């Protein structure tokens with residue numbers, strides 16, 4: 001608390017203990033967590049406040065783990081989600097090519113009726129905004145872009161594009177996987193451009209989806225069907241990026257017919273619902289998550305390929321760990337911008353995210369490769385994981401643990 005009080009004593013109207021660049025879900029959630037520690041937070045966001053207040057629907061339905069839900073509940077975000085928009089994910093099934101083998105993952109823990117939950121991204125953004133705006137310790141600088149970052153021994157200074165200068169004990173970049181602030185801090189990132197894009201669109205179907213998610217690694221493209229309420233699913237089609245505009249331009253009935261055919265009509269006749277959206281796929285992993293008086297959070301730290309549904313979950317885990325380490329630093333009377341607390345966050349977040357990031361990229365590379373040998377390997381991996389003990393038990397338990405997000409606190 002000492003560090004917070006010391007820095008607050010010299011605050012001007014534009015200063016704060018912590019300055020967060022980016023009011024996406026990660027920046028907003030971190031603002032809530034740090035404000036609850038008694039820190040003053042300034043959020044700098046390029047969008048206008050009205051866009052944050054009413055985020056546009058963006059086609060993403062986000063799969064949340066048990067740990068992610070707990071973090072959202074503790075910070076008061078979950079309570080702002082409309083109950084009828086939270087869809088349970090009871091089971092995940094994976095298909096490869098034309099193989100009849102189905103790899104299944106279901107909740108196994110006694111207390112878990114679901115592997116996780118699906119919630120539209122714009123509702124998560126709205127819930128995070130509602131929770132942050134209610135906190136008196138959070139202030140806003142919207143319609144603003146950062147043009148320079150200068151980290152001194154006592155304070156970090158941020159210059160905005162309009163020339164104004166803001167200062168804080170500590171700056172956090174939460175400004176997306178292509179973070180400009182990360183670059184201004186001199187931190188590089190490994191990027192993997194998959195040369196592919198996802199097209200997302202909702203479909204309504206005849207049959208109950210029973211809370212089952214399907215991941216169909218077909219030849220030519222990949223289809224994921226994510227179960228939503230009211231006999232709807234989110235169709236996520238991964239295609240070579242040069243095919244994306246073609247898929248976006250399809251008439252609704254043609255899009256629905258393709259999804260229906262690729263899912264072997266398991267859910268009966270389909271009809272497209274609402275707009276389609278498209279996202280190029282680039283995985284990003286920052287070389288470092290921290291520097292003196294500086295940290296990365298959310299996609300700015302780890303930008304995942306969506307196939308394993310971990311990006312936002314990792315964002316929440318990062319918020320939880322960073323807030324915990326800053327709380328410990330404050331309790332010990334240490335400077336919140338100094339490296340020891342930040343390094344503890346970095347170590348834990350790297351340990352949690354790096355194996356999954358690398359594993360996801362390896363799975364994506366293998367299951368998008370349609371040469372003869374990789375096709376054989378794909379089939380072998382699925383058969384091993386579904387049918388051959390003890391591998392099947394071990395692989396399934398490890399993947400289910402990731403899906404559920406079993407936490408270490």
Ligand SMILES: Cc1cc2nc3c(=O)[nH]c(=O)nc-3n(C[C@H](O)[C@H](O)[C@H](O)COP(=O)(O)OP(=O)(O)OC[C@H]3O[C@@H](n4cnc5c(N)ncnc54)[C@H](O)[C@@H]3O)c2cc1C
Pocket residue numbers: 021022023024025026027044045046047060061062063064121144145146174175176177180181198200279297298299300304306308309310311312313314315
């Ligand atoms: C199709 C798809 C499906 C997904 N499915 C899942 C899933 O099932 N499960 C899961 O966990 N994750 C999923 N994700 C990932 C998840 O959506 C992201 O991890 C999450 O939205 C990232 O939040 P963020 O706040 O870090 O970044 P963003 O949402 O990118 O927000 C960044 C914010 O920073 C602002 N900003 C950017 N630059 C600047 C600047 N220079 N100055 C000021 N402000 C700036 C932006 O305006 C924005 O408000 C999916 C992603 C996609 C694309």
